[in-house]
Amino acid sequence: MVSPVATSDPSEPDPSRGRRALDWLRARDRNFAALRRAGRAAIVMPSLFALTDQALGNPAVSTFAVFGTFALLVLVEFGGPLRDRLLAQCALAVTGGTFVCLGTLASRTTWLAALAMAVAGFAVIFSGVVSSVLASASVSLLLAFILPVSLPGSASTIPDRLEGWALASGVSLLAVWLLWPTPARDPLRSAAIAACRALARRLRADADLLLGDGGADEEARHAEAVAAADAALQTLRETFFSLPARPTGLTTETRATVRLVDELAWLSAIAARRTARVAGLPVNRAACAVRTAVAVALDRSADLLEAPRASPDELRAALDELADAVATAERASTIELPARWASAGTSDVVSALDPGFRAQELSYAASQIAANAGIAAAAERRSWGDRLLGRQPAGLAGPLTAAQQRLTAHLERHSVWLHNSVRGAAGLAAAVVVANASGVQHAFWVVLGTLSVLRSNALSTGQNVLRGIVGTTAGFVLGAGLLAAVGTSPTVLWILLPPAVLLAGFAPAAISFAAGQAAFTLTLVIVFNILQPAGWRVGLLRVEDVAIGCAVSLVVGALFWPRGAAVALGQELAEAYGDSARYLAAAVEYGVACCDRGVPRRAAPTADSLRAAAAARRLDDAFRTYLTENGAKPVPLAEVASLVTGVVGLRLAADAVLDLWQRDGGRSAGDRAAASRELNASAEIVVGWYEDFAAALEGARDLPEPLPRDALGDHRLLDAVRSDLAGRDGRASDVAVRVIWTGDHLDAARRLQEALLEPARAATTRRAFRPAAPRLLLRAPRLARS
Numbered sequence: 024m025v026s027p028v029a030t031s032d033p034s035e036p037d038p039s040r041g042r043r044a045l046d047w048l049r050a051r052d053r054n055f056a057a058l059r060r061a062g063r064a065a066i067v068m069p070s071l072f073a074l075t076d077q078a079l080g081n082p083a084v085s086t087f088a089v090f091g092t093f094a095l096l097v098l099v100e101f102g103g104p105l106r107d108r109l110l111a112q113c114a115l116a117v118t119g120g121t122f123v124c125l126g127t128l129a130s131r132t133t134w135l136a137a138l139a140m141a142v143a144g145f146a147v148i149f150s151g152v153v154s155s156v157l158a159s160a161s162v163s164l165l166l167a168f169i170l171p172v173s174l175p176g177s178a179s180t181i182p183d184r185l186e187g188w189a190l191a192s193g194v195s196l197l198a199v200w201l202l203w204p205t206p207a208r209d210p211l212r213s214a215a216i217a218a219c220r221a222l223a224r225r226l227r228a229d230a231d232l233l234l235g236d237g238g239a240d241e242e243a244r245h246a247e248a249v250a251a252a253d254a255a256l257q258t259l260r261e262t263f264f265s266l267p268a269r270p271t272g273l274t275t276e277t278r279a280t281v282r283l284v285d286e287l288a289w290l291s292a293i294a295a296r297r298t299a300r301v302a303g304l305p306v307n308r309a310a311c312a313v314r315t316a317v318a319v320a321l322d323r324s325a326d327l328l329e330a331p332r333a334s335p336d337e338l339r340a341a342l343d344e345l346a347d348a349v350a351t352a353e354r355a356s357t358i359e360l361p362a363r364w365a366s367a368g369t370s371d372v373v374s375a376l377d378p379g380f381r382a383q384e385l386s387y388a389a390s391q392i393a394a395n396a397g398i399a400a401a402a403e404r405r406s407w408g409d410r411l412l413g414r415q416p417a418g419l420a421g422p423l424t425a426a427q428q429r430l431t432a433h434l435e436r437h438s439v440w441l442h443n444s445v446r447g448a449a450g451l452a453a454a455v456v457v458a459n460a461s462g463v464q465h466a467f468w469v470v471l472g473t474l475s476v477l478r479s480n481a482l483s484t485g486q487n488v489l490r491g492i493v494g495t496t497a498g499f500v501l502g503a504g505l506l507a508a509v510g511t512s513p514t515v516l517w518i519l520l521p522p523a524v525l526l527a528g529f530a531p532a533a534i535s536f537a538a539g540q541a542a543f544t545l546t547l548v549i550v551f552n553i554l555q556p557a558g559w560r561v562g563l564l565r566v567e568d569v570a571i572g573c574a575v576s577l578v579v580g581a582l583f584w585p586r587g588a589a590v591a592l593g594q595e596l597a598e599a600y601g602d603s604a605r606y607l608a609a610a611v612e613y614g615v616a617c618c619d620r621g622v623p624r625r626a627a628p629t630a631d632s633l634r635a636a637a638a639a640r641r642l643d644d645a646f647r648t649y650l651t652e653n654g655a656k657p658v659p660l661a662e663v664a665s666l667v668t669g670v671v672g673l674r675l676a677a678d679a680v681l682d683l684w685q686r687d688g689g690r691s692a693g694d695r696a697a698a699s700r701e702l703n704a705s706a707e708i709v710v711g712w713y714e715d716f717a718a719a720l721e722g723a724r725d726l727p728e729p730l731p732r733d734a735l736g737d738h739r740l741l742d743a744v745r746s747d748l749a750g751r752d753g754r755a756s757d758v759a760v761r762v763i764w765t766g767d768h769l770d771a772a773r774r775l776q777e778a779l780l781e782p783a784r785a786a787t788t789r790r791a792f793r794p795a796a797p798r799l800l801l802r803a804p805r806l807a808r809s
Contacts, residue, residue: 048533051532056100057532060097061097061524063096063199064096064524064525067096067195068096069517070194071190072520074190075187085187086174086554087123087171087187088190089191091119091187091188091191091192091195093524094163094167095119095192095195099159109199111156112192112199115160116195118164118167119167119188122143123167123184127181127184130174130176133460136173136455136459137452137455138452139168140448140452141451141452143165144444144451145444147164147165148165148447149433151440152430152644153430162474165474166474169451169471170467171184172470173458173467210262211262211281212328215259215284215287215328216328217255218255218256219283219287219324221248221251221256222255222287222290222294223325226314226317228249230312230315230318231244232245233311253291263284264647280399283396285671286392294385296771307355309348309379310352310382312348312351312352316349317386320342320390321392322341323338323340325396328399331399331403331404332404335397335401338393349382349383352382353760380767383764431637432637432638432640432641433640437591437595439645450575450579451470454472454571457469458470472495473579475540492570494538495540495541497540497541497544501545502548516549516553519549523545523546530542589649589792591648592648592792593792595642596642596717596792597717597718597721599638599639600669600670601638601713602634603670603674603713604709604772605634606677607676607709607769608707608710610631610678611703611706612625614684614702615699627681627685632681638670642667642670659785662785666779666782673775683761683765697739698762701739702766704736705740712773719783720783722787726780726787729777740762740763741763
């Protein structure tokens with residue numbers, strides 16, 4: 024018997040087709056962010072346009088209402104809780120209104136309009152360095168200034184223009200509040216929570232493996248925990264670098280959360296160097312107890328990040344237990360050294376002290392993570408009044424201090440952010456001059472075309488010029504065909520406007536830049552034919568004006584730092600390694616002054632720490648710009664990321680040395696000149712290697728080979744404190760252990776060189792951070808076509 028074959032009715036909808044479409048949408052539009060913005064605009068913008076055009080009959084009000092709605096709903100979407108998003112939306116509306124007034128006042132004189140555009144452009148773009156909120160709103164703010172400054176008008180036109188902007192602001196605020204509200208998500212915090220928990224499991228597995236019998240099951244569980252921790256750290260890094268701007272600005276809880284990225288990566292690197300069992304030595308149970316206590320502190324930190332309004336008492340208790348475990352481990356490093364170690368070999372002493380050193384490293388990293396988790400939670404628990412007055416939880420600088428530090432860090436000639444700000448200001452000002460001098464009908468489109476395609480290097484700008492012109496031309500062709508088919512009937516155009524707005528808001532993020540330009544051109548053709556029917560000529564003017572703006576962008580991109588972020592990234596890497604190494608040397612000098620009364624008292628190296636942190640901030644922004652640039656990368660991003668992460672390890676090692684001696688409580692008695700000489704000599708060698716390494720990244724010299732371990736230096740350092748290793752009470756002194764641990768921190772910086780060599784060799788061999796040949800600029804159109 025033949026079983027019947029199930030057949031589908033072709034008239035029935037295929038459910039799998041709908042699922043495939045939804046999967047495509049999810050893949051192109053994460054969390055439906057672009058669709059959400061476009062959907063709001065498709066509802067609000069035509070409605071407001073109809074109100075201002077039909078009821079008020081004022082073209083100026085209609086123009087500013089339409090473009091204001093697009094700027095406030097499509098070009099920006101703030102994150103965080105709803106209240107914060109609404110406040111940011113209000114601030115954007117007020118600032119935009121101020122720009123409308125200033126732009127109008129400067130619009131009637133070409134030189135004044137260009138100067139005002141340059142100042143406003145630089146201020147808006149550069150201010151984004153202090154806050155992800157400002158960075159995400161920069162295009163909207165620029166549009167709020169470009170529109171009035173490129174449409175000449177007297178002071179008497181300000182009320183109408185402000186009315187249009189105010190209407191757009193009001194309906195946009197209601198739309199953000201009521202229409203498809205954005206879920207309050209913090210992907211960075213979620214990834215940090217997952218990384219904390221995964222690292223806690225890995226540390227417990229480390230302790231179990233050291234204390235257990237080393238069976239196959241224990242090895243398998245340990246390997247599984249290590250793989251899970253590595254995957255969680257990779258997700259955290261990818262989440263951090265996928266953000267459009269470094270979220271370290273004026274939001275207190277966000278500034279605290281973002282510190283966890285570097286600190287968790289550092290803790291993971293320390294955990295990866297776990298101490299293996301040494302033949303003849305018992306397992307250091309005190310050090311294993313520290314690993315377990317660190318795991319508990321990480322879990323409690325994750326709990327507080329997940330529920331910030333919960334009591335922090337459990338985290339405090341975990342930190343107290345960690346401090347007790349570390350104190351026990353440090354005592355074990357001194358009390359448990361028998362008298363025979365006074366004459367033991369160097370490797371034996373170092374092996375005995377190594378578990379305690381790793382425990383001290385882990386505890387410092389975990390304490391930093393817990394402190395920032397506590398700050399983030401405390402900031403979120405603040406009352407509205409405290410937020411309004413800017414009162415900060417203990418342990419974090421205020422927003423003005425943070426803003427000053429970031430601005431100061433980027434007022435440096437190699438800063439990519441400074442380059443982009445100058446380039447953007449020059450391009451927009453030049454576009455205003457060219458638009459006014461050429462007498463084009465819509466100067467606004469020239470300036471907007473410049474803004475759309477100007478990128479961080481000439482090659483990327485050239486590629487976007489082609490995409491912009493192709494997209495605009497496609498939109499003109501579609502608009503002309505549409506008008507040829509339906510005419511300029513207002514009823515039909517009103518019906519077509521919402522889907523056109525929806526596509527214009529959705530296409531740039533979910534499809535392509537060229538598709539967005541096409542959809543935006545089509546929308547403008549419809550809008551201007553509703554305002555003043557002119558047929559397909561509106562689209563043709565749009566193509567001409569955008570082409571002029573694109574030409575301005577290409578010229579400015581070729582004149583102002585045309586080689587982009589790759590060269591700046593190499594320079595920032597070099598400076599960050601040099602500054603971080605010098606900070607490490609300064610921290611060692613501080614420790615030397617603490618352990619040897621023969622050395623003059625020295626203040627903590629605060630200036631060196633701030634300089635290294637500023638270099639790290641510039642490096643992060645350069646790397647982020649490098650990631651967003653178009654074109655093939657000569658070196659895999661994983662290799663470049665390894666070089667960036669190496670800076671973090673070097674700088675945080677210096678932090679740990681500083682903390683090691685600051686916890687000592689003051690200067691120690693005794694003459695330890697020999698130990699001081701050895702530590703300073705080791706630091707000088709390490710700093711010299713990193714300075715040579717930095718020069719090699721910039722192409723000034725060949726890459727240095729990694730430094731070999733200096734066994735004689737270790738022996739000399741041990742001899743310098745040998746008398747302290749077994750005193751009359753039968754225990755080693757705390758100072759001797761700290762001296763040896765300081766040498767271990769320097770050795771950790773030396774071991775880091777091995778991990779940096781291969782990525783650096785790949786980068787220098789392929790000239791990843793070297794200037795490209797000038798003829799590359801002439802090849803930009805051909806490369807863009809390919």
